[in-house]
Amino acid sequence: MRRFEGRVSIVTGASQGIGEAIARDLAAEGAAVVLVDVQLDKLEAVARSIADAGGKAEAHQADVADAAAVERVVTAVAATHGRIDHLVNNAGITRDGLLMRLREEDWDAVIRVNLKGTFNFSKAVIRTMIAAKYGRIVNIASVAGLMGNAGQANYAASKAGVIALARSLAREVGVRGITVNAVAPGFIATAMTDVLPEDVKKAYLEIIPMKKFGLPKDVASAVRFLLSDDAAYITGQVVSVNGGMYM
Numbered sequence: 001m002r003r004f005e006g007r008v009s010i011v012t013g014a015s016q017g018i019g020e021a022i023a024r025d026l027a028a029e030g031a032a033v034v035l036v037d038v039q040l041d042k043l044e045a046v047a048r049s050i051a052d053a054g055g056k057a058e059a060h061q062a063d064v065a066d067a068a069a070v071e072r073v074v075t076a077v078a079a080t081h082g083r084i085d086h087l088v089n090n091a092g093i094t095r096d097g098l099l100m101r102l103r104e105e106d107w108d109a110v111i112r113v114n115l116k117g118t119f120n121f122s123k124a125v126i127r128t129m130i131a132a133k134y135g136r137i138v139n140i141a142s143v144a145g146l147m148g149n150a151g152q153a154n155y156a157a158s159k160a161g162v163i164a165l166a167r168s169l170a171r172e173v174g175v176r177g178i179t180v181n182a183v184a185p186g187f188i189a190t191a192m193t194d195v196l197p198e199d200v201k202k203a204y205l206e207i208i209p210m211k212k213f214g215l216p217k218d219v220a221s222a223v224r225f226l227l228s229d230d231a232a233y234i235t236g237q238v239v240s241v242n243g244g245m246y247m
Helices: 017-028 040-052 067-081 104-132 153-176 198-206 216-227
Strands: 008-012 032-037 056-061 086-089 135-140 178-185 238-241
Touching (some): 008 017, 008 067, 017 032, 017 040, 017 086, 017 216, 040 056, 067 104, 104 135, 135 216, 153 178
Parallel strands (some): 008 086, 032 056, 135 178, 178 238
16 A cells, blocks of 8 residues: 555645655655645646646745745645645745845745745644644655855854754644654755756765765655655654765
8 A cells, every 4th residue: 555545745946856856755655645735836736737647736836935825725725635645845946146246125035935934834734733633744855954164154053943843843743643853965966956057066075975966856755755654753854865965
């Protein structure tokens, strides 16, 4: 039997990259996957692809930083399915630049999506999970949130924030049968990293002991574990998926 048969999973930022890999992984394990993103065309294409492969998926366009939009999605999912078992807070953006030159709007945009978006969805699903006395929440953080990164003060701060949010929420809801954890990817080969200059990629490879970049499926595997019953006694933790880049 597939491990998530009968479960309902919400994955934000699911139109591409890590979010798409997580959604496909959960659907393959039998979950009904709710895909959330602002990019509706890409989102619907992923949902169709999952359905064509025999999985269950539905697309919901929403800005994770818009609390009202998030509430509408969660209310609709709860009404349709009667349950929400998993939430993966993956939606994220970058607006890189050295702090001395970083525009206020670039700081605000990253914090708004990455941190406030995680807050919005966590808050929206938690009542349903508490009522069910069961739930799994995984926040996708970043190695930057653990070690910092020059030119990414806004991104690193947002990802450190989602780690702290996970640990704080884990303390609040552990007694309710809900676990909350974070996964911190290192350098993962996605559209977000493909645009980096070759010299930057080479510099990252130099500090990764495994001498290769990770793949979205590597992150998806860690998420799948934390959502499973095998991780029932793990909460408030950060699982690093970085090839040894930061220890």
